[in-house]
Each structure stands twice: as C-alpha cells, then as structure tokens.
Amino acid sequence: MLYGIISDLHSNLEAVRAVIEEGKKLGIQKYICLGDIVGYNANPKEVIDIVRDELQPIAVIKGNHDEYVSQENELIGFNPQAAQAVQWTREQLTLDDRQWLYSLPMTKNLWQLKTTIVHATLDSPEAWGYIFDKYYAENSFSYQRLPYCFIGHSHVPFAYEQIGGAKGVIQAGRYEQIRLNPNHKYLINVGSVGQPRDGDNRAAFCSFDTDERVVTLHRVEYDIETTQKKIYEAGLPERLALRLQVGR
Template identity: 35%
Template sequence: MKIAFISDIHSNIHALSAVMEEIEKENVDEIYCCGDIVGYNAFPGECIELVDKYVKASVRGNHDHATINGDTIWFNEYGVAGINYCRKVLSDEKIKFLESLPTHLHFNREGIKFYIVHGSPRNELFEYIFPSTSEETFEEFSISVDANVVVLGHTHIPMKRKIGETLFLNPGSVGQPRDGNPKASFVIFDCKNKEAVFRRVNYNIEEAKRAIIDRGLPLFLAERLDLGI
C-alpha cells in the first residue's frame, strides 16, 4: 500500500493540481493532508474542493483555524492578508468544511500506526518542528505518541528523522515551499518496504503569481514563490 502525504497547500491551486496529477501516476492508494489548505494564495475555495474530492482525510492547520474564527493575533502581515482574503471569498459551505477538520489523526495501515498533525503532538496548530529540532524533542514525541510514523506540516520544509522506532516525516509544502526550492513538495510512504520517497513537482508559478497580484494580495506573496522562501 502506498500513501501520499501533502501539506501546506495554502490556496495554491496551480501547485495542488500539479501534485495531484503526479500522485495519480504513482498508483497511490490514499492521500492525507497535514493542514493549511488555505491562506496566502489566491484560490482557497478551489483547493478545498480538490482536497474534499481526492484526499482521504486532512487535519486542521493554523491558517485553516484562523480562517474559521478570524483570530489573527499570532500571524504576520502576510498571514493576516491571506486569512482576511479567505474569509472574504469563501462560502459558508467551505468554512464548514474547514470546521470539520480534526486537529490530529490516528490510523493503522498494514500494521503500521500513523499519527498526523499540523504543528506537533504537544501544540497541534502552532509549534514548528524543524529538521534541526533537538533529538530530545523528537524522543519526547516518540514516547508520548503511539505511532510508528508521525507526519507533521507547518514548517514548509521537507523532513525525515528516525528516532528509535519512530519515523518523523514532513512532506514539505505544496503551495509555498520554504527550503529554497520553489517546486511543490510531497512524500509517498510505501507500507510494504516502510520507505518514504520525497517528490518535487514543477507547476505554473507565473500564473499563481499573477492571480495573487490580481486579487490584491501582497506582492511579496507572489515574489516568494519564485524563491522557495
């Protein structure tokens, strides 16, 4: 069984469509999302529709959460602009979809226990767990979470860390990568051989940038897509 994990789509329908096309070629059995379907970019509604159609389940990210309740106290000006835009353009039906998202998921596939969360097991929406995060922190999570594979989002940076018997993954970001590589990122986990393979996909960044500018979102949100920051 193959499982694709995606994260941090951030309303980038051009990137999400390219990723979904690539996943379709890989004979993947299920797709899971680690949150932040919306925010920053120009097409939150379209991204929700695609996730609802093709993704087995998604957890809630901090931008999804803020789009629901309007609380932007923890966000910088670019995050606030994206959230306010989402709250303006999304229908009540789309907001209800975001409200339905849990803050974490547990499931078992072929004897492998998975745990999915946007931030971390101790702060599900807001804590950043980077590849450079201390081994002690990962050890704490490996003890506190009953899972063989823990999949996180939020940082927009791909990650693979093995601590004891627990594998920690971050798929990276579909819609706003921050590792210096502008290509959309995701990861496929093969349950048979217990291997995780990261993939990067080109998409039409120019169209995504144009849409951001046309809708009056901050110019920096368009410029950063070229840079992968």
C-alpha cells in the first residue's frame, strides 16, 4: 500500500491541489494528515472541505493552528501576523468546520502501519514544542511505542533514526528517501504542503510504501503567485505572501 503523508497545509489551496495531482501520478492510495490544515493562507474552508470530503484520510490529527482557530481563546503571546491570520480564519469557517477541527485528536497510533502520528512532539503534544535536533528527538523517542513516527510543525523535512534501543545512537539529517530498517525507530518530519520553511518554495509531502518499508520525500511546484494574490486580497499580512516565494 502506498500512503501519502501530508502536514501543514495552511489553507494553501493551490499547493494542496498540486500535491493531490502529484499523488495521483505516484499511485498514492490513501492519505494521512498531520494537522495544521488551516492558518496563514486564504482558503481555509476550501482546504478543510478537500481533506474531509475528497481525500478522506485514514487518520487526521490536530495542529496548533487548528486548535487556535477552533476556539475563541484570546491570542496571548502570538506575534501580530499570526494572530491576525488566526482571527481572520475563524471568521471564514462555519461552526461545523470549527467543531470538526476541535474534535481532532492530538496523537494517533496506526497499529497496522506500526506508526504513530503527532503534529509536534510525543512527550507533550499539547505544548506545541519543536524538534530541532537529536536531543529534542530523544524526548519523543522515549514516548514512542511503535517503530515509526511521522510529525510536522517545523515545516522542515528532517529525519531521526534511533539505533540500538532506548539508549542507542540517534542519527539525524535531511533526506530524500529512507529505507526503514527492522529494529530501528524513526521520527520523520514530512515538511509542509502550504508554507515550506527549508529554503525550497515547493510544496513538500511524503509517500510511505508499507510493503517495501520506504519513505520518500516529494517536492511539487505550484502557482505561488495566485496564492500570494489571494493573501493580499484578503487583507492578510504581506509577509505571509512574501515568505512563500523564498520558502522561509
């Protein structure tokens, strides 16, 4: 079975559509979504509808923007641009959309795939911490009961491999393709569909071939100019449009 694993779609309709088209070419059969369906860009309702009604993933979990948008909490501690985007997104969604986002779980074990999914970290998923190096990864590995864990949140594709059990060596680095070895643990960030931050402005997602035990990173070009135009027309912060061009 070939699965598509997507994360951090961030209301970017053009990027989502491009990824779906690429998925068809690859022969992806089912999808898994790691959260942050909304936020930053200008098509939150359309992207939610695609995820819920078109892709119908076997599993969807909650990202921090999904959490913020689904509630009415005051946005304390946010930078002004993020706060503006969250408030604007709240106003674009129906009550049903927001209740659906609110109902999403923080983590999920996919036992048949030997896989755990979480948006941020396994040790404290509700705190929305980042995994930036092997020391942060070690904390999540200590909570990881299944061999494979896929994450998002940082918008940077990166992989960690733990060899030799709980006290074993952790290797880390960027990747294009990973063959999953027996008796190793893996923590794999699949990057961002809707707002890449690794210096590559193309949409990012992964495929997971469960028969061959291979994870492959894919990059897809999309119509950035249209996405930017929508951001300007919605009155969202200019920086949200500019950063798409440079992938930062």
